[in-house]
Amino acid sequence: MVSFDIQEGLGNKTGHQCCRKQKVKRGLWSPEEDKKLIKYITVHGHGSWSSVPHLAGLERCGKSCRLRWINYLRPDLKRGSITAKEERIIVDIHRILGNRWAQIAKHLPGRTDNEVKNFWNSCIKKKLIAQGLDPNTHNLLSSNYKHSNNNNAWKLSYHSHQQPTSTFTVNSQISDISSMVMKAPPIPFPMIPLAPDTNPPLSHEFSSSLTYEYQNPKTQAFLESTASQSSIGSVPIFSSTSHPSEFGLLDESCMWAGGYEPTQSIIPEKKQPEQQVEIEKITSELIGAGQQMDASFETSNFDFDFDFVESTLLPCGMYYNQSPIDQLAWDSWALQEKK
DNA sequence: AACGTCTGCAACCGCATCGAC
């Protein structure tokens, strides 16, 4: 259904500022209108959106034209439904950024913020809820613990290994890393919380080793023969246990992420300060090396996730793996961290 | 077939931000 608004004078609450004095059409766009807009922008570019409707012969406001072009007519838009890989990326970035759809969409070539937002609201949200996860915090719905809000990139969350966990656990890798400039994390590194007193004694030991993921075109030929390969979108990712320095990769062009794998026998309670040192060491290496991808560190007690978002390596998740969780201990720790 | 309900998504609205003046 299409309607017309006659916008006249200031103070009119309807319509946009850019077209107050124009007769504007509203509602769904007709194919004829689409053709006019495409033809005009293809030839002239959009320039000032407020002048587009007049110049293109449309009875729409500039804002409506802009929206129609960006969300529907742009030639570089990807058609078709959102893939499972894109879905994982959306969930992963949303976990860090919250409802910043435009930022999320930047990591999905050909997708718009509106599309991401609609997909989230109509699909992902339901899936997360069905899995018992709060779509806003990505925490368990049963949890009353919260240390995050949508405007803050730093989130703390936890899960028990006995609880259902999200199927969306793959770290997203940001594909437009070439456009990013490294800067220091704006948020101080979180101290690893001591295990709550009520924590059950650990029944297993574990050991540690380091694996690295590489995304460096210069060394791909070499890595192809020595590392296992996967990919995120069109971006090839190579995993290897060899330190980047072995490949001479610790230069500005080096992009790699470290994953701290639990494979070495240690006692977590005693080892935690050392883990802290280890994590800080690895992270400073990551930053020093121009790390522009995600990292995760795992111990038997905790998983730490750091995502590379908006040119910054951010701690995005801290997951407690043991059960039961001592809620009070976590809350008091979170409060302490907040101060 | 008719009607009601649900769902996905295109489009709109209001607000924030930015730059020009």
Place this chain on the structure above:
DNA sequence: TGTCGATGCGGTTGCAGACGT
């Protein structure tokens, strides 16, 4: 420095088609 218009963004609305009864 304040004002104003343009732009961008996130929340919300409402329509069209799908689905169920």
